Amino acid sequence: MNLKDKVVVVTGAGSGIGAALCRRFAAEAPASIVALDLDGERATATADAIIATHPGVHAHSAAVDVSDESALRDALAAVADRDGVIDLYVGNAGIGSGAGVDAPDELWDAVMGVNLMAHVYAARALLPAWLERGEGHMLITASAAGLLTNLGDALYSVSKHGAVALAEWLSVTYGSRGLHMSCLCPQGVRTPLLFPEGDTKSDASSDAEGSPDGGDALALSVVRAQRILEPEEVAEVVIEALGDERFLILPHPEVRDYEIARATDRGRWLGAMQRMQAQLEAISAH
Numbered sequence: 001m002n003l004k005d006k007v008v009v010v011t012g013a014g015s016g017i018g019a020a021l022c023r024r025f026a027a028e029a030p031a032s033i034v035a036l037d038l039d040g041e042r043a044t045a046t047a048d049a050i051i052a053t054h055p056g057v058h059a060h061s062a063a064v065d066v067s068d069e070s071a072l073r074d075a076l077a078a079v080a081d082r083d084g085v086i087d088l089y090v091g092n093a094g095i096g097s098g099a100g101v102d103a104p105d106e107l108w109d110a111v112m113g114v115n116l117m118a119h120v121y122a123a124r125a126l127l128p129a130w131l132e133r134g135e136g137h138m139l140i141t142a143s144a145a146g147l148l149t150n151l152g153d154a155l156y157s158v159s160k161h162g163a164v165a166l167a168e169w170l171s172v173t174y175g176s177r178g179l180h181m182s183c184l185c186p187q188g189v190r191t192p193l194l195f196p197e198g199d200t201k202s203d204a205s206s207d208a209e210g211s212p213d214g215g216d217a218l219a220l221s222v223v224r225a226q227r228i229l230e231p232e233e234v235a236e237v238v239i240e241a242l243g244d245e246r247f248l249i250l251p252h253p254e255v256r257d258y259e260i261a262r263a264t265d266r267g268r269w270l271g272a273m274q275r276m277q278a279q280l281e282a283i284s285a286h
């Protein structure tokens with residue numbers, strides 16, 4: 001996909017990967033970029049940065065909770081009314097929990113709402129116009145956790161596996177009618193999601209401890225096993241992958257090998273993950 005003169009919507013655009021995607025997309029001269037985020041001020045900051053650096057691109061923003069179907073539908077309808085049919089929708093907003101199966105249902109609902117159901121709502125809202133036109137592009141930011149697992153965060157793992165499954169299902173079902181699906185599955189990326197204290201620059205292992213929302217297990221697990229990319233590096237890989245119409249986008253290419261290992265010998269893979277979990281628990285106990 002070439003983004004020139006296209007209408008692009010990005011959710012979770014006020015921070016991290018979403019903000020970096022908006023900035024990188026702007027360099028491709030789309031007609032407009034719409035930054036949506038729960039945090040309207042941060043979404044506006046993303047749009048303002050685009051206006052300042054790329055005056056030819058129409059940048060807009062809105063505060064939207066993507067887990068609220070009517071709010072998301074209204075926001076997307078407003079974009080279509082103003083800018084025309086959305087060419088590329090990037091469902092990128094996501095949250096972690098650092099929790100296990102004992103988490104209350106409200107937390108499960110919240111994580112599933114943002115990480116999975118928001119993509120269902122977007123598909124419901126966008127597919128009619130795309131199928132009528134015979135073309136539409138959707139990129140879902142899932143995670144390597146959606147292909148493998150995420151130590152310490154059952155809600156994140158399950159919701160991201162659901163997001164990958166949904167992306168595959170949409171591709172299988174509507175690919176022949178013009179839907180181009182992409183699924184972004186990074187491992188660790190230097191953003192506030194992974195470094196909840198807000199210090200995204202400091203050493204990962206010290207940041208990982210003491211996160212206020214229990215995200216320490218999430219951060220620790222990612223940090224221990226992976227190399228951390230900058231959001232700008234992820235955005236660069238996404239641009240390349242969109243150009244190639246690639247479904248699976250792996251900014252950490254080694255994830256492909258992990259997925260192969262998992263598929264080849266599930267028992268061995270689970271054993272390795274159990275050992276990593278034990279190491280994580282030993283560290284957390286100190």
Ligand SMILES: NC(=O)c1ccc[n+]([C@@H]2O[C@H](COP(=O)([O-])OP(=O)(O)OC[C@H]3O[C@@H](n4cnc5c(N)ncnc54)[C@H](O)[C@@H]3O)[C@@H](O)[C@H]2O)c1
Binds near residue numbers: 065093144193
């Ligand atoms: N950072 C990583 O290591 C990593 C790894 C793999 C996948 N991801 C995924 O990348 C995506 C972006 O995460 P990030 O790392 O940039 O995190 P981030 O916290 O920097 O950005 C997430 C953004 O989503 C917004 N958001 C949260 N709930 C929302 C809601 N209900 N409605 C609208 N916006 C909402 C937040 O306000 C925030 O601006 C997420 O889906 C995340 O799961 C991140």
